Amino acid sequence: MENKYIITIARQFGSGGREIGKALADKLQVPFYDKELITMAAKESGMDAEIFEDVDEKATNSLLYSLSMGLYSFGNSFSAMGDLPVNDRLYILQHKIIKKLAENGPCVIVGRCADYILRERDDCVNIFFHADMEYRKRRAVEVRGVDKARAEQVVNKTDKVRANYYSFYSGQKWGFAQNYDLCIDTSKLSSDEIVSLIVKYLELKK
């Protein structure tokens, strides 16, 4: 189908959001952006992608936190942003990149407050994927290679970090239904079925 929308995807860790987003982008034949946004930010800023990977989708909570994490003041390699913590630099860079990508046309963007960053546009469809804990633990182990004994802890901690990140930059609650056009429990349908449901949504919205 021809799709004219920019689809943003927020997702609980282990819900399969990334994989469903990729399958949706393939189905719609539009570009897909997830970790690619880090590489783009690195390229744009001339900084090392590895530095950004460490702080990706993590909020700067305070100056003290930034100092303790060694995130504050990264030399002059990206002087336009002065002494901003790396987290904030990455957010600003990804903010700019996401806006530009949206201007280029339909695509699928995962995470990074894209729904909030693009809130002024009327051609976005914002989706949130979630699933019950057992499902997410199983996927964390099978797909992400997380140690089984630590799976629940990793799932909870990653979600907490994502929620903080979203709340810090958007001022809104992550996972709260009213921030999204559509929220789907990914443990109740297969990936293919979820893609079909979203395609149906896009067809109806036309």
Place this chain on the structure above:
Amino acid sequence: MENKYIITIARQFGSGGREIGKALADKLQVPFYDKELITMAAKESGMDAEIFEDVDEKATNSLLYSLSMGLYSFGNSFSAMGDLPVNDRLYILQHKIIKKLAENGPCVIVGRCADYILRERDDCVNIFFHADMEYRKRRAVEVRGVDKARAEQVVNKTDKVRANYYSFYSGQKWGFAQNYDLCIDTSKLSSDEIVSLIVKYLELKK
């Protein structure tokens, strides 16, 4: 289509949840329960439906609150529940009725923690409807006859009461995506389109 699921609907005030639920029940040719649950509770208990209407979907916050609202101890007309506040009596009655209705087969049930009450069943589809404030204010005025000047206040207050009710009896957060199988912003599609989307969901889930 033939539908084998019990569909529970939670909804922000003014989102059109009741109307969409009714249209969905008609489409699926299954019974629809909303205010009907009050009449049923009145019939079951021998109490006056009007008494229940006042406390429907309202939590008992405390004994003091119950006393101040005149909700505490309602004679012996429903002696099996002793001195329970009317709110709690209604919750218990509706709890029992909702469980029985679900046993009778597929249906659509609006509000009243039905998703939580039926959480042990694996044949439920739990839906949350929400919409932006402007849309809900407009509908509150046009459909519910709310005074325009007070519309935002009424919308916010009704949602707060519903959130308290849900949280009081289920211990969970109302409107939090992970409590539902599907959450839909009703301001982005027409009622017919939302019914079509849910029918698609039910077909996929088969």
